[in-house]
Amino acid sequence: MKISTIKDLLEAEVICYPEGLGLHVYSACGSDMMSDVLAYVKDQAVLITGLVNSQVIRTAEMMDMNCVVFVRSKMPTAEMIELAKESGIVLLATSKRMYEACGILYSNGLIGNRVKNV
Amino acid sequence: MSDVLNFHFEVDGNDFKSAGHASFLMKKNLRQLGLPPETIRRVSIAMYEGEINMVIHARGGTADVNVYEDCIEIILKDTGPGIKNIEQAMQEGFSTATDNIRSLGFGAGMGLPNMKRYTDYMNIESEVGVGTTITMKVNLI
Ligand SMILES: Nc1ncnc2c1ncn2[C@@H]1O[C@H](COP(=O)(O)OP(=O)(O)OP(=O)(O)O)[C@@H](O)[C@H]1O
Ligand SMILES: [Mg+2]
Numbered sequence: 550m551k552i553s554t555i556k557d558l559l560e561a562e563v564i565c566y567p568e569g570l571g572l573h574v575y576s577a578c579g580s581d582m583m584s585d586v587l588a589y590v591k592d593q594a595v596l597i598t599g600l601v602n603s604q605v606i607r608t609a610e611m612m613d614m615n616c617v618v619f620v621r622s623k624m625p626t627a628e629m630i631e632l633a634k635e636s637g638i639v640l641l642a643t644s645k646r647m648y649e650a651c652g653i654l655y656s657n658g659l660i661g662n663r664v665k666n667v
Numbered sequence: 668m669s670d671v672l673n674f675h676f677e678v679d680g681n682d683f684k685s686a687g688h689a690s691f692l693m694k695k696n697l698r699q700l701g702l703p704p705e706t707i708r709r710v711s712i713a714m715y716e717g718e719i720n721m722v723i724h725a726r727g728g729t730a731d732v733n734v735y736e737d738c739i740e741i742i743l744k745d746t747g748p749g750i751k752n753i754e755q756a757m758q759e760g761f762s763t764a765t766d767n768i769r770s771l772g773f774g775a776g777m778g779l780p781n782m783k784r785y786t787d788y789m790n791i792e793s794e795v796g797v798g799t800t801i802t803m804k805v806n807l808i
Binding site: 581582583584585587588590600602603604605607608610611612613628 | 683684685686687690691694704708709711712715716719769771772773774775776777778780781784785
């Protein structure tokens with residue numbers, strides 16, 4: 550799924566790195582616990598989270614993720630935006646809640662279980 | 668051996684926001700060395716989990732990464748409280764993290780198991796009241 554499609558489906562605002570909107574993601578992970586996210590290596594995944602601190606961006610960076618969606622209208626800090634730009638990560642913000650955001654992406658074909666063996 | 672590369676990082680235990688910076692810098696170094704993305708990701712995740720642990724459980728420490736011809740070695744050293752029961756700490760879901768740490772997105776009890784899973788070798792040496800040293804290796808072949 551194209552990141553721009555995720556943006557449209559979730560009626561999300563692009564917070565930074567619009568250059569990456571044309572990139573594709575193939576799986577998704579919704580969590581507020583970063584080690585849960587780090588437990589599964591997926592190729593080109595999108596992270597959906599309600600957590601707002603620098604470690605969200607660090608986690609995405611370690612996982613080679615190129616998009617993070619913040620739910621419930623949470624806004625990343627200036628510092629987080631800087632980190633994301635530096636790593637080429639698209640940040641999106643949606644007013645939808647976690648359950649709804651995940652449900653919309655799932656029902657539109659972004660199935661999150663394409664786990665790669667490590 | 669002259670073809671060993673060493674990288675040393677100080678991990679500040681008083682600054683949660685900047686935690687992960689050493690892993691971030693190391694990841695850049697590994698990219699410059701042209702290593703396979705999968706290897707880089709495994710090293711980065713393992714080092715990041717360890718770095719976060721040093722910050723949230725042990726007031727910081729040091730990270731040393733040695734790049735050998737056949738493997739990458741990560742040594743994380745702290746002088747924190749130590750781990751009482753290593754076997755228990757290694758179990759998925761075991762955590763002593765406070766609610767405050769949980770609200771920061773950590774404390775699922777997945778860090779150490781992740782480190783074990785993403786590396787080819789892991790050893791924990793820990794003494795209560797003295798500190799913890801974790802050595803991990805990721806094979807390059
Ligand atoms: N460097 C350390 N010094 C002291 N105790 C540690 C250290 N690393 C881990 N521990 C102990 O081991 C437990 C398990 O660690 P682990 O990384 O698996 O989970 P966590 O850090 O609590 O949560 P998560 O990693 O999922 O965010 C910790 O809760 C803590 O009690
Ligand atoms: Mg941990």
